[in-house]
Amino acid sequence: MKVLTDMLPAELAELLAPLGITVSESRRIFAHHVQHGQRNWQVRDLARGKIERIRQVVETATLEVADRRTSAIDGFKKYLFRLHDGHLIEAVRIPLLADKYSVCISSQVGCALACVFCATGRLGFHRNLDTWEIVEQVRIIREEADRPVRGVVFMGMGEPLLNYENVVRAGRLFADPSGLAIAGRAITISTAGVVPAIRRFTADALPFRLAVSLTAGTTTKRKSLMPVENTWPIGELIDAVREYSRARKDERVMLEYVAISGVNCGADDAAQLVELLRGIPVRFNLIEVNDHTRAFLPPDEHELNSFRDALQALGQPIVRRYSGGKDVQAGCGMLAATAG
Numbered sequence: 001m002k003v004l005t006d007m008l009p010a011e012l013a014e015l016l017a018p019l020g021i022t023v024s025e026s027r028r029i030f031a032h033h034v035q036h037g038q039r040n041w042q043v044r045d046l047a048r049g050k051i052e053r054i055r056q057v058v059e060t061a062t063l064e065v066a067d068r069r070t071s072a073i074d075g076f077k078k079y080l081f082r083l084h085d086g087h088l089i090e091a092v093r094i095p096l097l098a099d100k101y102s103v104c105i106s107s108q109v110g111c112a113l114a115c116v117f118c119a120t121g122r123l124g125f126h127r128n129l130d131t132w133e134i135v136e137q138v139r140i141i142r143e144e145a146d147r148p149v150r151g152v153v154f155m156g157m158g159e160p161l162l163n164y165e166n167v168v169r170a171g172r173l174f175a176d177p178s179g180l181a182i183a184g185r186a187i188t189i190s191t192a193g194v195v196p197a198i199r200r201f202t203a204d205a206l207p208f209r210l211a212v213s214l215t216a217g218t219t220t221k222r223k224s225l226m227p228v229e230n231t232w233p234i235g236e237l238i239d240a241v242r243e244y245s246r247a248r249k250d251e252r253v254m255l256e257y258v259a260i261s262g263v264n265c266g267a268d269d270a271a272q273l274v275e276l277l278r279g280i281p282v283r284f285n286l287i288e289v290n291d292h293t294r295a296f297l298p299p300d301e302h303e304l305n306s307f308r309d310a311l312q313a314l315g316q317p318i319v320r321r322y323s324g325g326k327d328v329q330a331g332c333g334m335l336a337a338t339a340g
């Protein structure tokens with residue numbers, strides 16, 4: 001038995017063709033469940049006999065919403081989902097302007113990469129999410145939303161590029177007209193720096209955007225913050241980013257930088273970054289660290305502004321990225337899959 005949202009519309013059509021189901025009927029079934037959020041099998045103009053045959057080979061599956069919390073500060077809404085094996089994951093609904101939402105979703109249960117400033121990293125790794133478990137996060141949130149969901153970011157729990165197949169398949173389903181019809185450019189896949197998978201992402205010429213978490217300008221400093229540096233050092237990472245950039249002529253590479261007071265926001269850090277990124281068109285996103293243990297603190301306005309000023313030598317857009325929902329532990333680096 002196959003789970004419907006583990007398949008792309010074309011794969012469903014292929015599975016159902018031997019049962020006498022046409023491509024157009026198959027697309028209708030897909031849209032009925034995924035796009036229109038129907039839980040029943042009363043698909044318009046489809047004979048009961050056909051539906052019974054389909055149900056012999058396809059099932060639907062979903063996640064249990066264990067908790068929902070909305071920030072009183074900015075309306076960010078955090079969802080806690082319980083999986084069929086009891087594991088918990090989180091996703092965040094993000095208001096965009098006044099008329100739409102983006103959704104930040106998880107790709108794994110926990111994370112093996114153990115970035116020192118991240119609550120998910122402290123959980124360790126349990127397993128990859130199946131495609132349908134990734135898809136359901138967005139589908140459920142979209143179903144409950146009072147505005148359309150126009151974007152998806154893979155920046156929740158887990159390292160998306162260590163679950164490459166399922167993440168890319170979910171992205172394709174989000175973008176499919178019979179799926180959620182979200183523009184490919186509004187789907188962002190973030191990585192802490194899994195170099196072979198970045199190269200694969202480039203070679204696959206996917207319609208999605210890539211974001212790379214950099215967070216330090218030297219290998220020594222990066223090693224102390226992001227152990228992934230021990231496997232794929234910053235030199236290799238920047239080479240892979242440069243190759244991606246060359247392949248995507250019209251796109252700036254999004255670089256994420258978790259700013260930590262007294263650690264990576266000094267004039268020397270800025271100078272190293274300027275040198276490192278020379279010649280690569282990037283958009284440099286500054287995100288202030290959110291560490292509930294208080295081991296790492298965000299820079300104050302003066303420290304952040306000085307760092308930002310020093311980075312102007314890059315000659316590239318530098319954006320202070322808002323990380324919302326902090327009162328419900330929904331901010332970047334805060335997802336720990338607890339109801340508290």
Ligand code: SF4
Nearest residue numbers: 111114115118121158
């Ligand atoms: S920041 Fe991302 S890659 Fe690093 S530990 Fe957290 S979830 Fe994993």
